Amino acid sequence: MATFSDTGLLLLITLIKIAVVVFVMLTAIAYLTWLERKVVAHIQSRWGPYLVGYSGLMQPVADGLKFILKEDIVPLEVDTIVYWLAPFLALTLAFLSIAVIPFGESFTIHGRTISFQITDLNVGLLFVFAVTSLGVYSVALAGWSSNSKYPLLGGLRSSAQMISYELSLGLAVVGVLMMAGTLSLRGIVDSQSGFWHIAGVNTFLPHWNIFVQPVGFLVYFTAAIADTNRVPFDLPEGESELVGGYHTEYSSMKFAMFFMSEYANMITVSCLATILFFGGWHGPVFGPYVLRVLLPVFWFCFKLFCFLFFYIWMRGTLPRFRYDQLMAFGWKFLLPLGLLNVLATSFVVAWISSP
Amino acid sequence: MLPLSHVLALSVTLFVIGAAGFVFRKNIITVFMCIELMLNAVNLAFIGFSRYLGNLDGQLFAFFVIVVAAAEAAVGLAIIIALYRNRDSLNIEDLDSMKL
Amino acid sequence: MPVRIETNLVPLFYIFGALAVVAALSVVAQRMPVHSALSLIVVLCSLAVVYLLLGAEFIAVIQVIVYAGAIMVLFVFVIMLLNAGRETPSHRSRMARWLGAPLVAAFLLEVLLAIWKQFPAGASHPAAAVDAGPAAIGHLLFRNYVLPFEVTSILILVAILGAAVLAKKEF
Numbered sequence A: 001m002a003t004f005s006d007t008g009l010l011l012l013i014t015l016i017k018i019a020v021v022v023f024v025m026l027t028a029i030a031y032l033t034w035l036e037r038k039v040v041a042h043i044q045s046r047w048g049p050y051l052v053g054y055s056g057l058m059q060p061v062a063d064g065l066k067f068i069l070k071e072d073i074v075p076l077e078v079d080t081i082v083y084w085l086a087p088f089l090a091l092t093l094a095f096l097s098i099a100v101i102p103f104g105e106s107f108t109i110h111g112r113t114i115s116f117q118i119t120d121l122n123v124g125l126l127f128v129f130a131v132t133s134l135g136v137y138s139v140a141l142a143g144w145s146s147n148s149k150y151p152l153l154g155g156l157r158s159s160a161q162m163i164s165y166e167l168s169l170g171l172a173v174v175g176v177l178m179m180a181g182t183l184s185l186r187g188i189v190d191s192q193s194g195f196w197h198i199a200g201v202n203t204f205l206p207h208w209n210i211f212v213q214p215v216g217f218l219v220y221f222t223a224a225i226a227d228t229n230r231v232p233f234d235l236p237e238g239e240s241e242l243v244g245g246y247h248t249e250y251s252s253m254k255f256a257m258f259f260m261s262e263y264a265n266m267i268t269v270s271c272l273a274t275i276l277f278f279g280g281w282h283g284p285v286f287g288p289y290v291l292r293v294l295l296p297v298f299w300f301c302f303k304l305f306c307f308l309f310f311y312i313w314m315r316g317t318l319p320r321f322r323y324d325q326l327m328a329f330g331w332k333f334l335l336p337l338g339l340l341n342v343l344a345t346s347f348v349v350a351w352i353s354s355p
Numbered sequence B: 001m002l003p004l005s006h007v008l009a010l011s012v013t014l015f016v017i018g019a020a021g022f023v024f025r026k027n028i029i030t031v032f033m034c035i036e037l038m039l040n041a042v043n044l045a046f047i048g049f050s051r052y053l054g055n056l057d058g059q060l061f062a063f064f065v066i067v068v069a070a071a072e073a074a075v076g077l078a079i080i081i082a083l084y085r086n087r088d089s090l091n092i093e094d095l096d097s098m099k100l
Numbered sequence C: 001m002p003v004r005i006e007t008n009l010v011p012l013f014y015i016f017g018a019l020a021v022v023a024a025l026s027v028v029a030q031r032m033p034v035h036s037a038l039s040l041i042v043v044l045c046s047l048a049v050v051y052l053l054l055g056a057e058f059i060a061v062i063q064v065i066v067y068a069g070a071i072m073v074l075f076v077f078v079i080m081l082l083n084a085g086r087e088t089p090s091h092r093s094r095m096a097r098w099l100g101a102p103l104v105a106a107f108l109l110e111v112l113l114a115i116w117k118q119f120p121a122g123a124s125h126p127a128a129a130v131d132a133g134p135a136a137i138g139h140l141l142f143r144n145y146v147l148p149f150e151v152t153s154i155l156i157l158v159a160i161l162g163a164a165v166l167a168k169k170e171f
Helices: A006-043 A059-069 A080-100 A124-145 A149-180 A185-190 A214-227 A235-242 A252-277 A289-317 A323-353 B004-024 B028-053 B057-087 C010-029 C033-053 C057-082 C094-118 C134-143 C146-166
Strands: A106-109 A112-115 A195-198 A201-206
Touching: A006 A059, A006 A080, A006 A112, A006 A252, A006 A289, A059 A252, A080 A124, A080 A252, A080 C033, A124 A149, A124 A185, A124 A252, A124 C033, A124 C057, A149 A185, A149 A214, A149 A235, A149 A252, A149 A323, A149 C057, A185 A252, A214 A252, A214 A323, A235 A323, A252 A289, B004 B028, B004 C010, B004 C033, B004 C094, B028 B057, B028 C010, B028 C033, B028 C057, B057 C057, B057 C134, B057 C146, C010 C033, C033 C057, C057 C134, C134 C146
Parallel strands: none
Antiparallel strands: A106 A112, A195 A201
16 A cells, blocks of 8 residues: 555545445435335335335335436426526535534544544534525525426425524524533534433433433424424425425426435434434443444434434324414424523523532 | 735625626615625625734624624615515616606 | 644635635626525635635634525525516616726726735734634623624614514505
């Protein structure tokens, strides 16, 4: 092996990490669609896909082939640049926020420490919120550039819903930040290691933020479901079963990109929920060095899977909100609740840390 | 090293482009966007000076400029909406009812 | 481990600065307001990268979240709701247009010359790097600048009320 300079080696390792993460994300998105169809089907007392492969496991492959080979219909008089930009923007932004998410502890090979995270920004959490804020554009521009009434209204409604719930999303996290004292995601997970001690006695509860920020977690998860346009907040998207949503005029691969970006956003938001409130990769770790390195990643993925299962479970169970109920809920209930949470947390933190 | 004059040159270029757009464009929303461009050029100058003087006050000022620009954009766009409702036109040459 | 910005990443400043200038020209030159808005978003994001290179990491992320992610969304919404189409040609004199561009160029060159004289390239070195993370900005904001902070909160409240009243359909 040739000798690399330090920067060159760092670049190579980062590129490998990016390739691995993108590949794993794409596979995860594909099989999340399979999981969703199976789980929703079993909730509704039917089987999901079962023909293609054992228990329908090759169904995502079949769907991918279908999307690639389908005819690409572009309506006349669309604004070409914006029409093509919107799905690419959606997919790019959905994958961009994975860059700061830590999946596990770091390990050492040949004296180099490699962490299971592409980059550890010290404003990592704000970076994820920045990418989420930019994600509103893909929906609004898709709706507008389709040059048709229903996509425009669907796109405007959907983007108005997204920006309303982003506020509550940000507020819900402030309590966690006050306790962790850092915006870096790895720092937030590190602050949740160990167990809770009350008055010196070791309760065997893990030091996760869910036990001290339950309201924050509820606000965060509700706002996250609304921000990703999932049931029960998916009226702008559910309209596509009736008339049209923002992706009415999109076909084949561009529609597939919107679809993938929705699942990627779901995965990102669930990753954040695990990191902020459930201790990230902390869990029972034992065994030889290889196991010690891989078990945290396993615990992270397990908690992530629980959140995704909960998302899909809700899709099969709950009816959807009407649009005015949805907006009233976001502004008149969730936002004041988030503010009260910040107020209460700041009082408690100031009282505990005062001499 | 990045000389300060290069940062300021970028800031001034953006400012002059914004000022030119502000003077030449006829659509009121585009004019408003050129104003935002000028505000951003000024922010860049603030942050450049903050770097070269080692003082965080420049960044604080840029933060306040961003916040005030947000408030100004909200009110300005509300005015534009009210104007559109009354005049049915977004062209600033049509807002000439006070001309002699 | 943070990479020292001065060493490898200075060419990025020129790349993103050029991108910002090209996008700014596009803001001014596009016929449809939606394209101008999209170009302005590109300007804002490339300026955010430049702020990162100048060591202002918190302001860079705030610029993306607030400016590119909220203010420009407001612009795009208003453009879409008012259905702003192509701009009609101007009724004013043609001479103003032919005279305008060279005058703007002359003004730009004059100010650039003034900067070059005032801040010669070799003489300015950046001061020691200050920690510009959220904690440092928060310290300054809530100690030295607490009065502007409270006044801006009132300002935003007034702006919300004003915008709601101005954009109402009927009185």
